[in-house]
Amino acid sequence: MDILVVNPNTTAGMTAKIGAAAAAVAAPGTRIIAVNPETGPASIEGWVDGALAVPGLLQEIARGEARGVAGHVIACFDDTGLDAARSLAAAPVVGIGEAGFHVASLLAGRFSVVTTLARSIPVIEANLLRYGLAGRCARVRASEIPVLELERPGSDAEARISAEIAAALAEDRAEAIVLGCAGMADLAARLSARHGVPVIDGVAAAVTLVEGLARLGLRTAKTGGYAAPRPKPYAGAVFAPT
């Protein structure tokens, strides 16, 4: 099966890292197609970036549908454009944030999230409430690392994320950690070994979940909020549903 993994920001190096993390957990016979839009923000840090990333994301989802992928992963921890993507897609669409929260909830009574900048915290907290999982999340913490700092060789990003994990374990009664950025995908195993608790990468979680949905032959529900958009003009849009 083919799984489309969309990095909704436009940083190709991050897309490559995400694609490698996805391929590392994909089942034999699953092909990972990792893409990012040509238009939109270089990184998603808060509400404005998230809104401006959606047209390009939807363009990639539409392309994936046209090529008949078995499922889609939105590889931004904010689950950017998730509901709109599900409205466009027949195949299942899984966001790495929602996937990470659910996987953590299957492993621990309480988990904390460690993300990048504090401006992302309200976005993530809103999603936790929307998904009905706020009660399982002890706290959403920021390591105060800009997203693209995770891509810079020699950055101290891993050390700062590790310190925030230590604080979560000491102060939040967190029993597991969800890494709150797709750009942290390569750090989960090392951080889990260092801290002795499950550290969940949303990319791996989402790929595994969407493969399972596809294997069950399950598709996105189309009789309610995820029904296809009605035909209408979209003047001057970067992307418009056909």
Ligand SMILES: O=C(O)C[C@H]1NC(=O)NC1=O
């Ligand atoms: O909200 C964040 O900081 C993380 C989010 N931003 C991004 O460009 N990819 C992400 O996973």
